[in-house]
Amino acid sequence: MNQKGGAGKTTTVGQTAHRAVKRGKRVLIVECDPQGNSTLAFTQYKAGAHEARPPCSLADVLDPRTKRPTEEAIVHTHREGLDILPGGFKDLQAVADNLISQMGAERRLSTALEAVDDLYDHILFDTRPASDLITRNAMWAADNAVIVTEALEWSVSGLKLSLETIAEMREYVDKDLPIAGFVVNRFQSKRIDEIKWMEWIRAASAQQGIPILGLPVPFYAELSRLAESGTGIDENPKASPKMAVIGETYDAVLDAITA
Structure with a gap:
């Protein structure tokens, strides 16, 4: 999560899901962002014309007027073991x-997922950059949170707001x-401003006892x-050695959320 857009939340969710499937786990991604980037990446559905949108979605599951069963809204992706619940x-x-x-x-999503919880080893939530009701539903349903940030002032501000929201939930x-x-x-190690904000993130990590997972993911x-096409790093036969190192960061994320 991060309350600034464009920090890389969807990429992190998608690649972490792929790493889990690579380990033989069944994973469900829950789209909690009306912008729908995970839905766009992993399905053929679009946000435009009505006929291009999902026939059943999280909206239909949560809507008290329809109350569609959760399993009806789940879509299988191209990868066996990886499903998505479009928003x-x-x-x-x-x-x-x-x-x-x-x-x-704030508990509607948690209740809705009880019906499919036994079908999956891991459920990952792709949240929007806001602390609205949708995000709070995801937070209530989750066992833990990963805060994704860039080493930039606006993104770090979103990180701070995310910490405040978690404290307010408590x-x-x-x-x-x-x-x-x-x-x-999206770390660019040659930019002086990013080096400065990276130092701030490391200091916050040490002060609050929150680990930085893996190495910073470079701007690449x-x-x-890969993220836009819903493709895992391990699915790309032409992946560079640099991509293999990036994949290790998502392994670290998976290890942290399942510890």
Whole structure:
């Protein structure tokens, strides 16, 4: 999670899911962002015309007017063992707006996932850059959180807001969400400003006892192309040695969230 967009949350979720499947695990990605980047990467559905959107989605599952079974909304991806629960694009936001005033609104996703929990070894949530009801639902359903950040001022500000939101969940709704670690994404080691913010992240990591998982993921076009097509690093037969090293960071993420 991170409350700034573009930090690399979808890439981190997708590649971590692929690493788990590589280990023989069954994984479900839950799309909690109306922008729908995970849905775009792993399915043929689009956010535009109605006929291009998922026939059943998380929006339909959470909507008290439809209450569609969770398993009906799950879509198999190209990779055996990796499924996704599409969010429903703008429909998800509309449903969230209607749920705000209802009892137990922040626990609807957790309840919905109980029906499919036994089908998967790991469930990963791709959250939006906001602390709205959808994100709080994901936080309530999760066992822990990974905060993804760039070594840039705006992204670090989003990291700070994420820490505050987790603290508020603990204080106001009695939800303790452990932070499994930080992931530093799109790092450019030759930029002076990024070196400075990387030092800040390391200091925050040491002060709060939150590990930085793996090595900083460098700014790399090949990784972006894989993410946009829903392809795992290990699925690319032409992956460079540099990509293999990047894959080790996602192994570290998987180890941290399953420890």
